[in-house]
Amino acid sequence: MTNFQLSTYNFQLPATFFIETYGCQMNASDSEVVAAIMQNAGFTIAGDIREADILFINTCAVRDNAEQRVWGRLDFFRQLKQRRPSVITGVLGCMAERLKETLLENGTVDLVAGPDAYRSLPQLVREAESGQKGINTLLSREETYADISPVRMDKNGVTAFVSIMRGCNNMCAYCVVPYTRGPERSRPADSILAEVRGLLEKGYKEVTLLGQNVNSYAWKNTDDPSKTIDFAKLLELVALEDPALRVRFSTSHPKDMNNAVLYTIAMYPNICNHIHLPVQSGSTRLLQVMNRGYWRESYLERIARIREIIPGCAISTDIIAGFCSETDDDHAQTLSLLREVAFDAAYMFKYSERPNTKAARQFSDDVPDGIKTRRLMEIIALQNRLSLESNRRDVGKTFEVLAEGPSKRSPGDLAGRTPHNKMVVFPKAHCKAGDRVSVKITACSSATLTGVMI
């Protein structure tokens, strides 16, 4: 413990904090906001979890197994607390929002803060330090943390996430996000552009614009409400900041992916030719049950327009196997859609019911687990083959690769990504992280390309 005299607080503060992050890129981005808020209040980041005075776990509630991992991790936190009882532990993010009191009843947890309550963390720490349980899970209609300059916790100093909006209004039947992250809010465009400029000054080479549904981004100029910046315009403004800056975005919603965005991607060479467009199912009937707002044919029409406007654009997706009432025919339609689109990559999951969602309240989770597993295995096997075919088509071609750092499997080599978001491993030679190099692809697996610099 260290005594701190701060502008707002005058009490004994634990000095260091450590954040463990689970879940999506939005959570990683949120942890950087949390780090900034804590640093601004006088705390410092601990290099080692065992030495930290405050342990935060930033959680994900999207799937049940993500929550189970967090409970397992809280067991480890309990052991650390047994050794050092002064340690304060806090659960942040979606699971904090969802489970509030249950978490506090677990003897290990001293405070919980929902995704819109991070500004109150120093205060919650103070309450926890005085022996009270700290809790703030209020959701906001305005909070975007626009004025917070995130502390970059990425290791490479090359690629960074920039949050452009928070929350979601879509209410997909299976999804807990609208309940845990609140309604959709867009962040002011000028604060996004200022953050991008700051990253450029620090030497970053790539930004990924983040939101649950980036295509519905809309920022009304407060001085002139007749002027709205939509996502296509924002993308253009970010791309224009520096033609050498690579720009990515995630996640898109098929119902909102309009042609204006596609033409913007086609127009600016520094916007990467990769779109992640979650389809979830190939069956129109099931898409309607899921409340996705599009159907198989309209999704395929979007794919056709992407390929027409941005030839060669890589497309990845998300698939859920075994959603409520899914029949063998629905599943067969998912497999046929995978074949028809020939996605370059996919994230594939077995449906797990999330409490309080429309699906949990109104539908029966009626696909037996064994059938869910079999369908998921079929989807994975097919997609692995499609990914391998996609990668094989790249062998012999040359791509601009942005080196991100040492390869995990062969630390003597460098790893980086093509504009199509494919990971490439290549001999380091004179190269370093942050360099943009031309790499000729010589071999591949379904997950990775390997190549040589030319």
Ligand code: SF4
């Ligand atoms: S678009 Fe649907 S799946 Fe995505 S965050 Fe919103 S509700 Fe969830």
